Amino acid sequence: MxxxxxxxxxxxxxxDDRYWASWADWLGIPRHTVSALVGAVVAQGRDNADALRLLRPGIDVGAEYAAREAAGRGEHLxxxxxxxxxxxxxxxxxxxxxxxxxxxxxxxxxxxxxxxxxxxxxxxxxxxxxxxxxxxxxxxxxxxxxxxxxxxxxxxxxxxxxxxxxxxxxxxxxxxxxxxxxxxxxxxxxxxxxxxxxxxxxxxxxxxxxxxxxxxxx
CATH class of the missing domain: 3.40.50.1000 (HAD superfamily/HAD-like)
Incomplete structure (x- = not known):
């Protein structure tokens, strides 16, 4: 039962559209590029945040997340x-x-x-x-x-x-x-x-x- x-x-x-679109807009990268890279890294068995690291080598994802929140451009549902x-x-x-x-x-x-x-x-x-x-x-x-x-x-x-x-x-x-x-x-x-x-x-x-x-x- x-x-x-x-x-x-x-x-x-x-x-997940809004989540990744907001990251793309924050980084100034076309939304399709971010979406396609997320798909690629996940299909390879990697963490989806690796897409951001490919786009911005050395990026501190946590720090950027906090910066987005502070700027009023953070997560929304x-x-x-x-x-x-x-x-x-x-x-x-x-x-x-x-x-x-x-x-x-x-x-x-x-x-x-x-x-x-x-x-x-x-x-x-x-x-x-x-x-x-x-x-x-x-x-x-x-x-x-x-x-x-x-x-x-x-x-x-x-x-x-x-x-x-x-x-x-x-x-x-x-x-x-x-x-x-x-x-x-x-x-x-x-x-x-x-x-x-x-x-x-x-x-x-x-x-x-x-x-x-x-x-x-x-």
Whole structure:
């Protein structure tokens, strides 16, 4: 029985367009260049911030992030950054009695911005707030503290990135759903290793509602 569903954030609930566009504008670099480089480094298995380091060798990403915030050009999230299925699907899952948790690799500020959106979720946290990030075991241990007693076998972790989401979550013991959304979700969505590891491969968060309903009726 699925008692809790935990959601990744970037390209699962929130589009990354604004985040990388704002970095491009801050650095005075065409947005397409930044976007393409982010795709390239992630496909190579590198950290996405390596795109900024390629563009500005020697850049102190943390210092630049702080400078953007001080200039009033820092992180921002509003409803236009959410995928269209987020609010209705999360609300339906809660109506079915499922605990909804949001936990992904984002900054501490992103955690507060998400809470300010008043999403239909029971708990929201980010790696920046926890001081540990996916794919570390420590991150998934922290996730278990948010599930209100649901064990890994009763919990589904949903994400678009196999190396950060479905693979480490499955190794930890969670059930997993790979979301074919965003560049990484589509890039790896049909890979045999992803299909074999994930319990489900889905195209919309609404698919989770159907999955929960089927399990409740079984």
């Amino acid at each position: 699925i008692r809790c569903i935990v959601f990744d954030i970037g390209e699962t609930l929130v589009r 509003d409803d236009t950054d959410l995928y269209d299925d987020v609010r209705p699907a999360l609300a339906e899952l809660r109506q079915l009695g499922v605990r909804v948790v949001i936990a992904g690799n984002q900054t501490a500020k992103a955690g507060q911005l998400l809470r300010d959106l008043n999403l239909p979720a029971d708990f929201v946290a980010t790696s920046g707030e926890w001081g540990c990030a996916k794919p570390s075991t420590e991150f998934f241990l922290r996730v278990t503290e948010t599930t209100a007693g649901a064990g890994p076998w009763d919990t589904v972790y949903v994400g678009d990135h196999p190396a950060n989401d479905t693979v480490p979550a499955a190794e930890f013991g969670f059930r997993t759903a790979h979301l074919r959304r965003g560049p990484w979700g589509h890039l790896w969505g049909t890979e045999p290793a992803v299909v074999e590891t994930a319990d489900w491969v889905i195209d919309s968060l609404h698919d989770l509602v159907s999955i929960v309903q089927r399990e409740q009726q079984a």
